[in-house]
Amino acid sequence: MPAAGLTIGTLAERGGCSVSTIRYYEEVGLLPPADRRAGGHRVYGEADLRRLKFVRRCRDFDFSIDEIKALVAVMESGDRSCTEARDLATARLAVVRARLFELRALERDLKQFVESCETACLGGPGPSCAPLGDLARAGD
Amino acid sequence: MPAAGLTIGTLAERGGCSVSTIRYYEEVGLLPPADRRAGGHRVYGEADLRRLKFVRRCRDFDFSIDEIKALVAVMESGDRSCTEARDLATARLAVVRARLFELRALERDLKQFVESCETACLGGPGPSCAPLGDLARAGD
DNA sequence: CTTGAACCTCAAGTTACTTGAGGTCCTACC
DNA sequence: GGTAGGACCTCAAGTAACTTGAGGTTCAAG
Structure with a gap:
C-alpha cells in the first residue's frame, strides 16, 4: 500500500514542474508547508500530489497565483x-x-x-x- | 517642413506607449539617447517616432527586447x-x-x-x- | 565509511515594464 | 513679472512567477 512519502524531487517529476517551483508554491501559500523528515527534507503524500496537479492545471489555464489561491479557498471551504x-x-x-x-x-x-x-x-x-x-x- | 520637436509625452501618445516605457527603451538601447533641451527635457523627431513604432510593432509580434535589438542592427547595418x-x-x-x-x-x-x-x-x-x-x- | 546525488536556505537575477519619491522646468494666465 | 500646475527629470524599488547561484547538509548505495 502506498503510504508513499514522496521526496520533493519525485513530487516535482510527477507534478510536471521543477523542485524550485514547488518550494516557491509553498512559500507563496499555494501548497501547505510540507512535513519534514529528521534531517529537514520535505515529505509529501498523494494529497499533495493532487493539490500540486490542481495548481499546475490552473496555471495551464493561465490563472494567476492569486486566482488559484481563491479557487483553493473555494475548494477547501466546502460550504461555498x-x-x-x-x-x-x-x-x-x-x-x-x-x-x-x-x-x-x-x-x-x-x-x-x-x-x-x-x-x-x-x-x-x-x-x-x-x-x-x-x-x-x-x-x- | 515639420521640424517638429516632439516632447516625450507626445511621442508616447503617438507611439502608443507610456512615457516610462520610452525612457526604458532608451535605457536598454532600443531607442538612441534623445537630444535634450536646455532644461534637460528630451526632444524627438519623426525618425524617433518611426523607430518607436517599429519597436512597438515588434513587441506586438512578441519579439523580445534582445531580438528587436538584433532586428534594429540588421536594419541599420544596411549591408546585411x-x-x-x-x-x-x-x-x-x-x-x-x-x-x-x-x-x-x-x-x-x-x-x-x-x-x-x-x-x-x-x-x-x-x-x-x-x-x-x-x-x-x-x-x- | 565514503562518495555523490539530492536536498536545504537565503539571496539575487530574469523580463519588460510600472510605480513612487523628491525635485526641476515650462507655459499660460493675471 | 510672478505664479500655479502640469509635464518633465533621475534614481530606486516593485511586479509576476519563477529560475539560478552560493554555500552547506543529508541520504542511499557500495
Whole structure:
C-alpha cells in the first residue's frame, strides 16, 4: 500500500514542474508547508500530489497565483458554491479568447512577413530587406 | 517642413506607449539617447517616432527586447541581408504556433469547465462544486 | 565509511515594464 | 513679472512567477 512519502524531487517529476517551483508554491501559500523528515527534507503524500496537479492545471489555464489561491479557498471551504469558481473560469475564458484572437492575427502577420522575405529578398540577399522596411512603416 | 520637436509625452501618445516605457527603451538601447533641451527635457523627431513604432510593432509580434535589438542592427547595418530577419521571424512564428496550440486546448478545457458548472452545480448551488472536484479532489 | 546525488536556505537575477519619491522646468494666465 | 500646475527629470524599488547561484547538509548505495 502506498503510504508513499514522496521526496520533493519525485513530487516535482510527477507534478510536471521543477523542485524550485514547488518550494516557491509553498512559500507563496499555494501548497501547505510540507512535513519534514529528521534531517529537514520535505515529505509529501498523494494529497499533495493532487493539490500540486490542481495548481499546475490552473496555471495551464493561465490563472494567476492569486486566482488559484481563491479557487483553493473555494475548494477547501466546502460550504461555498461553485458559482465563484465558474465566474473565475468565465472571466479567464474571456481573456484566453482575446489572447487567441491576437495570436491568430500575429501568426498571420508573421507568416506574411516570412513569405515576403522569401519572395522579395531571397535568391540574392540584397543590401536592404524590403519587408523589414515595411515593418518600420506599418501603422502610419 | 515639420521640424517638429516632439516632447516625450507626445511621442508616447503617438507611439502608443507610456512615457516610462520610452525612457526604458532608451535605457536598454532600443531607442538612441534623445537630444535634450536646455532644461534637460528630451526632444524627438519623426525618425524617433518611426523607430518607436517599429519597436512597438515588434513587441506586438512578441519579439523580445534582445531580438528587436538584433532586428534594429540588421536594419541599420544596411549591408546585411534579410536572411537574419527572416530567420528570427520564422523562429518566432514557431513559438507563436505552439502557443496558439496550447491556447486552443485551454479554451476548450475552460469552456468545458464552465459548462460543467452550469449543468452540474447551478439551479441550486450546492455545497460542493463537482467540476472543481474533478480538477483535483479537495482535501482528500 | 565514503562518495555523490539530492536536498536545504537565503539571496539575487530574469523580463519588460510600472510605480513612487523628491525635485526641476515650462507655459499660460493675471 | 510672478505664479500655479502640469509635464518633465533621475534614481530606486516593485511586479509576476519563477529560475539560478552560493554555500552547506543529508541520504542511499557500495
